[in-house]
Amino acid sequence: MTAVRQDAWSPDDDLILAEVTLRHIREGSTQLAAFEEVGERIGRTSAACGFRWNSCVRKRYEDAIQIAKQQRQKRNYLKKQTVTATSQVSSLAVYDTEERTFKHDAGTLDEGLSIDAVIRFLRSWKTTYQDLSRQIKLFEKDMKDKEEELYRLRSENERLAKEASSAQTDYRAVNDDYKTLIQIMDRARRLTVLSSEEEAKPRFKMDANGNLERIE
Numbered sequence: 114m115t116a117v118r119q120d121a122w123s124p125d126d127d128l129i130l131a132e133v134t135l136r137h138i139r140e141g142s143t144q145l146a147a148f149e150e151v152g153e154r155i156g157r158t159s160a161a162c163g164f165r166w167n168s169c170v171r172k173r174y175e176d177a178i179q180i181a182k183q184q185r186q187k188r189n190y191l192k193k194q195t196v197t198a199t200s201q202v203s204s205l206a207v208y209d210t211e212e213r214t215f216k217h218d219a220g221t222l223d224e225g226l227s228i229d230a231v232i233r234f235l236r237s238w239k240t241t242y243q244d245l246s247r248q249i250k251l252f253e254k255d256m257k258d259k260e261e262e263l264y265r266l267r268s269e270n271e272r273l274a275k276e277a278s279s280a281q282t283d284y285r286a287v288n289d290d291y292k293t294l295i296q297i298m299d300r301a302r303r304l305t306v307l308s309s310e311e312e313a314k315p316r317f318k319m320d321a322n323g324n325l326e327r328i329e
Contacts, residue, residue: 118156126155127170130162135174138181141189 130151137147148162155162171178 117158122165122169126157127165129155130166130170131174131177134166134170135177135181138178139184139188141185 133151133154134144134147137144137150144163144166145159148159148166151157151162152159
């Protein structure tokens with residue numbers, strides 16, 4: 114078992130910590146893995162290595178850390194390009210193999226089998242075409258029904274609009290007649306009141322002696 118050191122960090126320890134950590138950053142590994150590796154090499158715990166890196170060593174290697182990150186990105190990009198190229202080559206190889214197999218199989222097929230395949234395809238296409246034709250006819254019938262319903266609703270709307278206009282006209286005429294009737298009744302009432310007042314007034318005449326005599 115490796116003894117855990119308790120002494121102060123030396124410049125060599127800091128250098129090992131920096132080199133290992135930067136290498137792990139370039140390779141896309143984690144800093145925790147770097148701290149564990151450094152701890153095993155110099156006899157310290159990974160926690161102590163992490164604390165030393167973050168509190169002291171990291172500040173002296175900021176530029177180197179940025180370069181290591183750029184190298185990691187470039188490394189990942191080249192790795193992706195390599196995988197893509199390998200995949201394309203594999204796809205081309207598979208395509209070439211399938212094409213050769215197809216050509217070989219086509220050369221070995223007899224004419225009767227090819228015609229049967231064509232006939233099956235045409236029959237399948239005919240069935241599909243018939244299904245589509247039936248669906249189109251159903252859609253056309255439904256559209257025609259909708260158009261007839263729309264025409265009926267428009268006719269009904271026009272009829273109701275005419276009835277509403279006629280009813281409004283009749284209402285205006287009745288209202289005018291009602292106002293005229295009210296005016297006539299009011300005028301007749303006023304004439305009746307005036308006639309009653311005139312009849313209620315006493316009338317007099319003068320006799321030969323100059324005296325007034327009431328006339329009943």
